[in-house]
Amino acid sequence: MFLTRLIYVSTLCESCDAKALDDILDISRDHNKQSHLTGLLSHNQKYFLQCIEGSRDAVNHTYNHILNDHRHNNVTILYYKEIDSRQFGDWSMGDIPQSSLTELLNLQFSASNQFNPYEMSGESAYQMLLELKQNLPSE
Numbered sequence: 001m002f003l004t005r006l007i008y009v010s011t012l013c014e015s016c017d018a019k020a021l022d023d024i025l026d027i028s029r030d031h032n033k034q035s036h037l038t039g040l041l042s043h044n045q046k047y048f049l050q051c052i053e054g055s056r057d058a059v060n061h062t063y064n065h066i067l068n069d070h071r072h073n074n075v076t077i078l079y080y081k082e083i084d085s086r087q088f089g090d091w092s093m094g095d096i097p098q099s100s101l102t103e104l105l106n107l108q109f110s111a112s113n114q115f116n117p118y119e120m121s122g123e124s125a126y127q128m129l130l131e132l133k134q135n136l137p138s139e
């Protein structure tokens with residue numbers, strides 16, 4: 001089965017607080033380990049930017065669950081590609097909090113210094129996640 005990488009952006013719902021975020025990361029890590037999925041979840045108080053890598057079936061199946069999750073909305077795919085190898089294989093779901101999303105990094109990959117992945121191309125979002133993983137310890 002082909003390896004696939006998917007990146008999407010979404011908007012947090014008001015109810016999505018720190019506790020909800022912990023729940024999301026816990027369930028993601030459990031499910032993703034079982035499905036051999038890997039990736040990163042970056043977020044500030046408004047937006048999620050997530051990358052998921054794995055078999056095409058597992059990526060599509062999980063994305064369909066994510067799409068129906070009430071803790072976020074306006075889920076928009078930025079990037080979907082068959083790939084030769086994983087780039088985020090060290091994390092079942094790496095957590096990239098707001099503090100890592102510096103103005104400099106936002107400016108490098110988007111039109112402003114604010115974290116707003118809706119304004120990024122898929123390639124910019126991917127390159128930004130590659131940059132962010134450099135400082136993220138393996139799980």
Ligand code: FAD
Pocket residue numbers: 010020023024027028029031032041048050052062065066067068069070071072093
């Ligand atoms: P169920 O557990 O049956 O839940 C059904 C719905 O109830 C969910 O869609 C959600 O809207 C709501 N819900 C579930 N748990 C809670 C809770 N603790 N508090 C409030 N509402 C709740 N899952 C993965 O497996 N891998 C991922 O990489 C992944 N990434 C995610 C990223 C984001 C930004 C979000 C919001 C969710 C992510 N999830 C991920 C979780 C995924 O959306 C599903 O909740 C999870 O896969 C369980 O699916 P389910 O249909 O069995 O949901």
